[in-house]
Amino acid sequence: MGKYLGMEVSFAAAEAVKLCNVDVVAAYPITPQTHIVERLSQFVADGELDAEFVPVESEHSALSLCVGSQAAGARSFTCTSSQGLALMSEIVYIVPALRLPIVMILANRSLSGPLSIWNDHSDVMSVRDCGWIQLFVENGQEVFDHVIIAYKIAENHNVLLPVMINMDGFILSHMFEPIKLMEQEDVDAYLPPYQPKFVLHPDKPVTMGAYAMPALFTEAKKAQEEALLASYPHILQAWKSWEKVSGRSYHPVETFCSEDAETLFITMGSLGETAGEAVRVLRGQGKKVGLLKLRLWRPFPFHDFYKAIGNAQRLIVLDRAVSYGGPGGPVAGEIRSALYNMENRPQVINFVAGLGGREVSVESFLEMFISSIEGKASGYQLFGVRG
Amino acid sequence: MQEIRFHGRGGQGAVTSAELLAQAAIIEGKYARAFPSFGPERRGAPVTAFCRINDGPIFLRSVIEKPDIVIVLDSSLFRAVNVTEGLKDDGILIVNSANAPSHFTSGRLHKVATIDATRIVLDVLKQPITNTILLGSLLRVADIVSMDSLLSSIRHRFGDKAFRLNMQVIEMAYKEIVIHPEWKQE
Secondary structure, rough: OEEEEEEEEHHHHHHHHHHHOOOOOEEOOOOOOOOHHHHHHHHOOOOOOHHHHEEEEEEHHHHHHHHHHHHOOOOOOEEOOHHHHHHHHHHHHHHHOOOOOEEEEEEEOOOOOOOOOOOHHHHHOOOOOOEEEEOOOOOOOHHHHHHHHHHHHHOOOOOOOEEEEEEEEEOOOOOEEEEOOOOOOHHHHHOOOOOOOOOOOOOOOOOOOOOOOOHHHHHHHHHHHHHHHOHHHHHHHHHHHHHHHHOOOOOEEEEEEEOOOOOEEOOOOOOHHHHHHHHHHHHEEEEEEEEEEOOOEEOOHHHHHHHHHHHOEEEEEEEOOOOOOOOOOOHHHHHHHHHHHOOOOOOOEEEEOHHOOOOOOOOHHHHHHHHOOOOOOOOOOEEOOOO | OOEEEEEEOOOOOOOHHHHHHHHHHHHHOEEEEEEEEOOOOOOOOOOEEEEEEEEEOOOOOOOOOOOEEEEEEEEEHOOOOOOOOOOEEEEEOEEEEEOOHHHHHHOOOOOEEEOOOOOHHHHHHHOOOHHHHHHHHHHOOOOOOOHHHHHHHHHHOOOHHHHHHHHHHHHHHHHHOEOOHHHHHH
């Protein structure tokens, strides 16, 4: 295994895509795009990656092209952010229904308006119910690892679903930090060449993307949901085999100091590191505080979640998107639903924070903790709004 | 943990400076992170870049508000940005300027050094990119990473030809840096 090398996280993501030896990269090459695509186009131009690189005219076209290439049996990759995902969203819903194992990185950034290019989770939450397997990562190494893991999961014939890797825009995409890359032979041993189950080919015609009359549509949707739920053990298996290759282990819900915790922070994405620092500070003061980090967002890991919350009495749930006029942020909404049937369910306090690039610091978490235990915060609130 | 903040203008290499320094630390087996102030990128506009170096893992991704070291790639920024904001009283300030260090102490700081970097790089590199010469100046006055690690980092980033030219400007940085008389070098 190699040693640590400093690189921008976007470049690390591109290295991982190259190691997966993808056949097609289709992406809209300018804003809102990341350096991932810039680097991949260079790899292709320099002959380091034998792939078709298609700089399409829109994100809608980027994913449409991937649908075509993946259906023809080519391992395909795209990535985008914010408005790009919004423009792409029509096709986003079609990919899992066609059971195409495309991998996409979403560098999470806010949706306009007001116009903002900075980080939050409003983009991914706009396609929450799209049917992709959705993962969140916390740092550059996790981004690198999960590109390779995502293809392993997606292409498994018991899965055959697209995977979306959510990494925080700027906070991760523009961060230069130490990454341990992998040798090509180790990645090849982990991720065999793509073997499609069904291919569009004139010699053996099949239909993909058929029309469904009301008599069939509900059954098709039921089958799609069953497929997503059935992916869960294969996701765990892909992580387990990755641990054997890399020594790094991943779980649907990651925990930190949670065992005896009375209060738990719940985060997704890069805020997990900041929350972890806050937990260290609070533990130093003797407070029974822990942290849960949701890595797997879809399929939602209910059992892991119940196990992880243990006997906690208070959950402080961080959301990075607003559900206007709804019951709170989308993550807290799901968590409240998940807890509803429990007899002694913990209190849920929901903070929507870090919108459009607003910094969430260790001190912010300490403030959330204090206002929660003092009863000043309850239900749902936007954190840090200036008066 | 060492926290270093770079101030430059778009195109001068502030972000690259932070990354080169982080890479040098990573080469030494330390942990480091570097990142720019996030936002639209425009040539000539003020740019801030950050670098954290630590022996163990770093979990912070927030901007550096109380730096140990501030490096200013363009002294015209003193009129546009409060570059020494939050700099610790015993913190280090290095400025690309033909002026003496006393010009920048503002009565509070004493660990100040200047180098006429633009003149040197225009002469040697033929372009006004002052990142490597300022990193060279930093290593002359502070033990952040070894010179070998910095040179490996530069070579890794720019290749052999640019490496040789940059090595030349770093050598000149060692000779031409002007250190404030009140700053006792250990």
